[in-house]
Amino acid sequence: MKIKIIALGKIKENYIKDGVEEFLKRLKPYTPIEIIEINPIEIKDENLIDNILNQEGEKILSHINNDTYLITLEIEGKQLSSEEFSSKINDLCNSGINEVAFVIGSSYGIGKNVKARANYKLSFSKMTFLHTFARLILIEQIYRAFKILKNETYHK
Numbered sequence: 001m002k003i004k005i006i007a008l009g010k011i012k013e014n015y016i017k018d019g020v021e022e023f024l025k026r027l028k029p030y031t032p033i034e035i036i037e038i039n040p041i042e043i044k045d046e047n048l049i050d051n052i053l054n055q056e057g058e059k060i061l062s063h064i065n066n067d068t069y070l071i072t073l074e075i076e077g078k079q080l081s082s083e084e085f086s087s088k089i090n091d092l093c094n095s096g097i098n099e100v101a102f103v104i105g106s107s108y109g110i111g112k113n114v115k116a117r118a119n120y121k122l123s124f125s126k127m128t129f130l131h132t133f134a135r136l137i138l139i140e141q142i143y144r145a146f147k148i149l150k151n152e153t154y155h156k
Contacts, residue, residue: 001092002099003033003142004068006060008040008106011132023139030146033139036063040106049108057111060103068099070118072110073134077121086145088120104134 011017020035027033038059041052064070069092080088092100102122103114115121124137147154 001031001097003031004036004063004099004101005033005104005135005138006036006038006063006101007104007131007135008038008056008060009131010037010039011135013132016132016136019136020139023136023143027139027143027146030143030150033142035135038063043108050112053105053108053111054113055111056106057113060111060114061117064101064117065099067097068101069097069120070101070103070114071120071122072103072115072118073105073124073138074110074115074121075123075126075128077123079123079125082141082144083148085122085141086148089142089145090149102138104131104138106131 011020024033024035038056041056043049043052089100103110103118105111105114124134129137144154
């Protein structure tokens with residue numbers, strides 16, 4: 001199963017880049033993973049947020065195939081333990097799904113068009129995180145999920 005992470009914005013902080021690169025390297029034996037960075041549209045007028053989120057959503061959706069299982073990271077999404085997340089990944093692998101895409105929106109969120117396409121809505125916490133932190137947390141949790149599935153040490 002191939003995994004895509006589609007994220008708004010680039011990571012500027014070296015310590016986060018280093019963390020992301022480390023977990024991408026660790027994930028290579030388990031699954032192919034691709035990160036797609038999309039430039040967010042600058043919002044100059046708060047009245048245009050929904051319109052701009054939907055424009056960004058069109059860019060996001062252009063990277064998602066019809067048969068891709070889409071998971072959006074949203075504060076309103078379902079919170080899972082690491083074991084439950086691992087089980088979700090396992091279920092997707094066993095169901096014949098060839099590609100899973102995770103979407104991390106901007107500080108304004110995700111467009112309604114992407115939310116409507118989502119197969120699953122995931123939340124890490126009721127807290128708000130920088131989107132760059134969310135990317136690092138997601139990659140680490142994907143790595144942890146595969147370690148759990150393989151009964152390999154790392155999880156505890």
